Amino acid sequence: MTIRALLASVAISGLLAFAPPALAETDPLAATGVWSIPERSQARTPPMGWNSWNAFRTEVDEAKVLGAARIMVDSGLSALGYTYVNIDDGWWLRRRQADGRLEIRTGIFPSAQVDGQDSSFRAYTDTLHAMGLKAGIYTDIGRNACSQAYDLHSPNLPEGTRAEREIGLSGHVDQDIGLYFGEWGFDYIKVDACGINVYGPDNPLTRDHDYTAVPPLIDQAAINRTDVPAVRALYGEVAEALARHNPDGDYILAICNWGSADVRSWGKDIGHMWRTSGDITPTWTRMLHNFDSASTRALYAKPGAWNDPDILFIGHGEFDQDHLTEARSHFSLWAMINAPLLISYDLRQAPQSLMDIWGNADIVRLNQDAGGHQGVIAYASDDVQIIVKTLANGKKAVALFNRGLGETQVTLTAAQLKFADGAPVQLRNLWDQTNATFTDATSFTLAPRQTLVFEAAGERQLADGVYLSEIPGDVNVAVDGVVAPEPDPVVHRMRNAWGETRGSGERPTYTGWGGAQADATPYDQALRVGGQGFDTGIGVLTNSRLEI
Known part of the structure; x- marks a missing residue:
C-alpha cells in the first residue's frame, strides 16, 4: 500500500470510528460517514443543448427555437448529447392578478394559444419531446427579470400594471414551478437573480418604470454587503419546489446569480449547475x-453539480467563422473544465465550419466523460496554461492553451500528466486526429490564442491507485475553512465588457479565494510542507473537511 493510500485509509477509518453521532450533528468538522451532496439522477455529466439568449436576446419566438431544435436533430448534434432546448428571457406576457397565473406571449409562441383555455406551453414541449429533446425555461428569483432592467427597448417585455409585470418567482415559487414542470412539461429551469439585485429603492430605474422597490440582497461589488444566507435560502426554496413537482428527479436547476453570494461554496448543494461569473460576451478577454472564474474550482464540481462559466458564444464576434482558432479554444476550454455546453446561435444560419466545432465528437466526449472530473491546471501562468483531466478509461485529456497574442513554445512533461518518467506516452490530437509518442517531455508551437487538445495514454506514476488531485469529482469539499469569503484576484481583469472605461477598472468580485485547490495551495501557491515541495496534493485551509 502506498503512503498516500495508507494515510487516506487511516484518516478516513479513524474519523468514522471515533466521531460520535451527536458530535457529527453539531460539529461541521466531525466525520459523518456519508456523502453529503444530493445524489441527483440528472446532470451526471454536464448538460448540453441550446439556449436562445446569445442568439436572439428577448426577440425570441417559436419558429426560431423549433428551427434550432430541428437542426440539432437533423445534423446529429442531439445524438452527441445536445438535448436541452432552452428559452431564455422574453417569453412572458403578464401575471394574471385574479389567480397569479403566468400568461404566455402567444404572438411569438402561437402554439401556446388554446381556444377557450389558458395559454399553455404544453403543445410546444410535446413537440420537443417528440423530437427526442428536452425543454428548458427561464425565470428570476425576484419579482422582475433582467430584461426589465437591461433590455428596455425590447418589444417582448412583460406588460400591464406593476403587479402584472412581476413575472418572477417571488411570492409564487410553488405555483410557478408547478406550472412549468407539472402542467407545461418543462425539464430544465434557469433562475436569474436581477430581481434581488437591481431594483433597489435608490435606483432611478425602479421609480422611472414603476417597479416595486426591493432592497438588494446581492451587491456585486462587495461580498460583505451581500446577504449570502438569504440568497442561498431563496434558491433552496426553488430546489424544494422542483423536488415536489418532479418526484422522478427528471429536472435541471441552473442557478444564475453570476458568481455572487459565494455560490461557489453552496451551489453544489442546491442546484445542478451555477454560474461562476457575470455574462459572457463575444470577446477574447471576456472569455478568459x-x-x-471556473477553472480553479475543480474540487467543487462533480456528477450532478457543475461550475458554469456561461453559455457558449461560438459564432459571434471574436468566435465567429472568421475566428476559428478562437472558437476552437473557447469550445476546448469549456469541455476540459466540464462546463455545460449550451450553443447559443441561430443554427438555421450556421456554417459548416461552426457545426464542425460543436460536433467534434472527441471533444464532446471529454466533456461528457463518465468520471466527472473537471480538468486541473497543471501549469499556471497568465500566458500559457496546461490543463489535465482524468478520464474514466484511465487515460488523460490534456489541453495546451496559449492565452496570448504571440506564437509560443509549450513543453508538456510526463510528470504533468502524472505519468512515469522513462516510459512512452501516446498522444492523439483531438482536433486533427494525428498521433505522436514521447518520453519524459515534448514541445509544441502554439499559434496566438490556440488550444491543442490531446488524449494521452501512458504508465502511471502511481501504479496501484490515483492521487486525490487527479479525481476531483470524487472529492467533496464539505467545509473549506474559509471564514470570510474574499474575491478571487487571479480571474482575468478585462476592460468593461460593454465597451466603456469609466471609473477605475473592472475588478472581479467572485468569491473563492482561499477555497480548496487541487495541486496548489488555497492561495494559488506551490504546495510545500516543511520546506519540501510537492507536485501533487490537495491544498486546504485549517478547519476544512473533505469527503472522499
Whole structure:
C-alpha cells in the first residue's frame, strides 16, 4: 500500500470510528460517514443543448427555437448529447392578478394559444419531446427579470400594471414551478437573480418604470454587503419546489446569480449547475475572464453539480467563422473544465465550419466523460496554461492553451500528466486526429490564442491507485475553512465588457479565494510542507473537511 493510500485509509477509518453521532450533528468538522451532496439522477455529466439568449436576446419566438431544435436533430448534434432546448428571457406576457397565473406571449409562441383555455406551453414541449429533446425555461428569483432592467427597448417585455409585470418567482415559487414542470412539461429551469439585485429603492430605474422597490440582497461589488444566507435560502426554496413537482428527479436547476453570494461554496448543494461569473460576451478577454472564474474550482464540481462559466458564444464576434482558432479554444476550454455546453446561435444560419466545432465528437466526449472530473491546471501562468483531466478509461485529456497574442513554445512533461518518467506516452490530437509518442517531455508551437487538445495514454506514476488531485469529482469539499469569503484576484481583469472605461477598472468580485485547490495551495501557491515541495496534493485551509 502506498503512503498516500495508507494515510487516506487511516484518516478516513479513524474519523468514522471515533466521531460520535451527536458530535457529527453539531460539529461541521466531525466525520459523518456519508456523502453529503444530493445524489441527483440528472446532470451526471454536464448538460448540453441550446439556449436562445446569445442568439436572439428577448426577440425570441417559436419558429426560431423549433428551427434550432430541428437542426440539432437533423445534423446529429442531439445524438452527441445536445438535448436541452432552452428559452431564455422574453417569453412572458403578464401575471394574471385574479389567480397569479403566468400568461404566455402567444404572438411569438402561437402554439401556446388554446381556444377557450389558458395559454399553455404544453403543445410546444410535446413537440420537443417528440423530437427526442428536452425543454428548458427561464425565470428570476425576484419579482422582475433582467430584461426589465437591461433590455428596455425590447418589444417582448412583460406588460400591464406593476403587479402584472412581476413575472418572477417571488411570492409564487410553488405555483410557478408547478406550472412549468407539472402542467407545461418543462425539464430544465434557469433562475436569474436581477430581481434581488437591481431594483433597489435608490435606483432611478425602479421609480422611472414603476417597479416595486426591493432592497438588494446581492451587491456585486462587495461580498460583505451581500446577504449570502438569504440568497442561498431563496434558491433552496426553488430546489424544494422542483423536488415536489418532479418526484422522478427528471429536472435541471441552473442557478444564475453570476458568481455572487459565494455560490461557489453552496451551489453544489442546491442546484445542478451555477454560474461562476457575470455574462459572457463575444470577446477574447471576456472569455478568459469567465474561464478563469471556473477553472480553479475543480474540487467543487462533480456528477450532478457543475461550475458554469456561461453559455457558449461560438459564432459571434471574436468566435465567429472568421475566428476559428478562437472558437476552437473557447469550445476546448469549456469541455476540459466540464462546463455545460449550451450553443447559443441561430443554427438555421450556421456554417459548416461552426457545426464542425460543436460536433467534434472527441471533444464532446471529454466533456461528457463518465468520471466527472473537471480538468486541473497543471501549469499556471497568465500566458500559457496546461490543463489535465482524468478520464474514466484511465487515460488523460490534456489541453495546451496559449492565452496570448504571440506564437509560443509549450513543453508538456510526463510528470504533468502524472505519468512515469522513462516510459512512452501516446498522444492523439483531438482536433486533427494525428498521433505522436514521447518520453519524459515534448514541445509544441502554439499559434496566438490556440488550444491543442490531446488524449494521452501512458504508465502511471502511481501504479496501484490515483492521487486525490487527479479525481476531483470524487472529492467533496464539505467545509473549506474559509471564514470570510474574499474575491478571487487571479480571474482575468478585462476592460468593461460593454465597451466603456469609466471609473477605475473592472475588478472581479467572485468569491473563492482561499477555497480548496487541487495541486496548489488555497492561495494559488506551490504546495510545500516543511520546506519540501510537492507536485501533487490537495491544498486546504485549517478547519476544512473533505469527503472522499
